[in-house]
Amino acid sequence: MAFVFLISACANDTNTADTQNIHTEPYRVALEELISIDTALNANMEYISLVMNEAVPIEDSQREVIESYLQQKYNVPIYNYTHEQLIEQKLVEKDGTRLKGILLTMEKYKQSENKNEMTLEVSKYRANEGAIAMEMILAYQEGQWDITGYVTERES
Known part of the structure; x- marks a missing residue:
């Protein structure tokens, strides 16, 4: 009887992990794409600060x-500091204008009428002369989330 219970418990844990992945996967895919764009901004990054605005419907456990x-x-610490908080925490270069890491922000979320499509506004910031913001369109196709297009809103 205990054996059956353990198998059932393991199956429930797997289902919980699968459910978490389903809900986090589009955000992870978007962040991976954002990090891969303009890799010069990632050079010698000491941390990643991830900020998700309230408009992004994600639970703490998923975050x-x-x-x-x-x-x-990336083997770096992860923070949830805004740009101002990163400056306050002295996580900037000596001149104070360039971050020692990258600031990733998920600013807006828009669900399409099709439940398998969404749009995310995301940005990556390292310095005033090193930032990018874009609107990404993601779609769930063939069992996975993919980026089907994006528009660069600003780049410096």
Whole structure:
């Protein structure tokens, strides 16, 4: 009887992990794409600060899954500091105009009429002369989330 219970418990854990992945995957995909664009901004980054505005419908547990993924992949601390907080925490270069890491922000979320499509406004910031913002369109196709297009809103 205990054996059956353990199998059931493991299956429930797997289902919970799968559910978490389904809900976090589009955000992870968008962040991966954002990080891969203009890789010069990532050079010698000492941290990633991830800010998700209230307009992005994500639970704390889902955000933690994404942060854990980023920490493991890039082997840097993950913060949730805004630009002003990064300056206050002295996480900037000596001249105070360039961050020692990158600031990733998810600014807006828009669900399409099709539940398998969404739009995210995201940005990556390192310095006034090193930033990019874009609107990404994501779609769930063939069992995975992919970026189907994006528009660069600003780049410096």
